[in-house]
Amino acid sequence: MTAPPSSSSSPSRPHRRRPAGHLVGAYGLPALTVVLFLTFSLVLPRTFPTRDTVDSLLYTQSVPAVLALAATVPIVTGAFDLSLGYGLGLAHVMVLRLVVDGRWPWPWACLAVIAGGALVGVLNGVVVEYGRIDSFIATLGTGSMMYAVTGWVTGGGRIVPGPQGLPAAFTDLYDSRFLGLPVPACYVLVLAVALWLVLQRLPLGRYLYVVGSNPRAAELVGIPVRRYTVYAFAASGLIVGFAGVLLAAQQQIGNPSVGLDYLLPAFVGALLGSTAIQPGRPNALGTLVAVAVLAVGLTGIGQLGADFWTIPLFYGGTLLLAVGLAGYSARRLRTGADMSAVPLEPPPAGRDGDPTDAAP
Template sequence: MNTLKSTALEPAPGALAGLSVGRRIAGLLPVYGLVVLTVLLAVLFSILLPDTFPTWLNVRSILGDKAVVAMLSLAATVPMMTGKIDLTVGYGVVLWQILAISLQIGGVPWPVAVLIVLAMGLVFGLINGLLVEVAQIDSFIATLGTGTVTYAVALWWTGGRQVIGQLSPGFFALDTASLFGVPIPAFYVFGLALLLWVVSSYTPLGRYFYAIGANPRAAELNGIPTRRYVMLAFMTSGVITALAGVVLAARLRVGQASVGLEFLLPALVGAFLGSTTINPGRVNVWGTVIGVVILAIGISGIEQLGGAFWVEPAFNGATLLFAIGLAGWTGRRRVQRATKHRRVKVRAAKPANQ
């Protein structure tokens, strides 16, 4: 198979050697600009809110509260690597948290209930993959349709009421436990991110995902079974979404259809922001994590400053527009750089041919 070049904007190894400090900073800014912005935002809120923001209690709160959003962002990131979008990360988490509670109320031991929910998430991802690859329905339309049906099933299952019953303390520990003083959900996020990073960056599977996302036709011509890997991406997303639903159920301790949809927008924002940092121009795992962190810091700081109840959705929506705009700008810049590089090579080759 031919080597497929990255579409990201990160400088090639040694590309910044010999440049002035200013030019090096300019070269690295598109790569780590969002990371720097995250740090500056944290410093700003720490100065404005010295008694509440730079505290371990606030850090624990952010790590615990945003874990579900982070998992859903990572779930959305995987199909985006293949050039697809999965809107069911926001809808599926509603049904999975209800199912995790309902199974236990029905007498199923909580470990078995968790495994059933994860298996259902896998099947649900497979259905999305079949609709996109076999039925050839656009991923946005397909996942919006299946997501809406999923939400309708959740409403039917609960009758619009809360699902309440006796649950095991062991199930609650999936959310309430801590390790070294850090909420256990933060370790779920870190473990998932580490696993996805290794797979996407250092295995053929990750290269296949990015190749399909860059050019599905070229990937097919290079012998990559695109249908199989796109379906695998949706199945992975389904399992991670189901895991997020389980953690959410352990946190809420009741099943209700009115909770979950508010995670859709921040999850997508985190994934889109992930394509603007670390490897700008390409969706990547650590970029997604940074995207969720900057959302968490921004919302936490604004709320502590006395922001109204509508601040969070407004911040998420504005950040989404910013992320998409920045992603488009980095994409255009990549094309301009490639064009300029080709022109320089042509000019350099002309004297040798004369």
């Protein structure tokens, strides 16, 4: 009777050592965040490494972080949603319009706006995929239309609550704390983890990545590209609706033009995030890290007394850098320079051509 073969003699997959370039690309941005925080703490020991500064970062960067996560989802499919800023502005004024003038209960107003955001996302996806219009042009057009609706709803002015103010439970969506942390930071963390699970662990996320990598190949293996692109835009619109609710609870005044200020930071965070954690692939955790490094950098620059024009200069330069690094990482991924990258293999198509109908 022969003994079973030992584990050393059994066939196994060859171990691939991750190249140093991959480690630098994946974890360079988190390391930069730590370095920036330590540097500003040494330069500004009395103002920067304080509880007030950390709380300010967690509170003020919550809306940009949520919007950056919203921008990440269409980018996964190779599309861009330039209507994010316009949608944010419309969502936050609609919440206040329904609560202040419509006398809606605030939970119903929030749910209606979030659902409306999802519908706007579906409209964007339909225009892009079924109208065969480039996503830049299509979402810029729909965004301009949303901006017009915002002006019509507000009459070009601000929505100001009456003397009684807004319901305390509604403003607590932004002002309260949970387990010692600002509640907006908890929203961002939960949303980032949820997106990470969907994109990295569920078949839906794999299909979205395949669509973004090679739409033609996705069609050949039976993935309905149009449908999944619409899904991506719908998810983005839903998240934008939530960001509008959060912005309304923060501002407590409806400003028809405030949403445009968040458009550039959202795309900087999403594109810069595609160079971290999983270089060359847009991912939720990378976006979160990118928002963190931008927040730390801007806060430190502000406390150093920099002029107001340094903020758009910082965002513009970072955007160019992010696009360049994202393109470089994507080229490495396509050419196989990064041996740690594993090609996506979608499952076989089912009877109607949809891989979700395939037999297990």
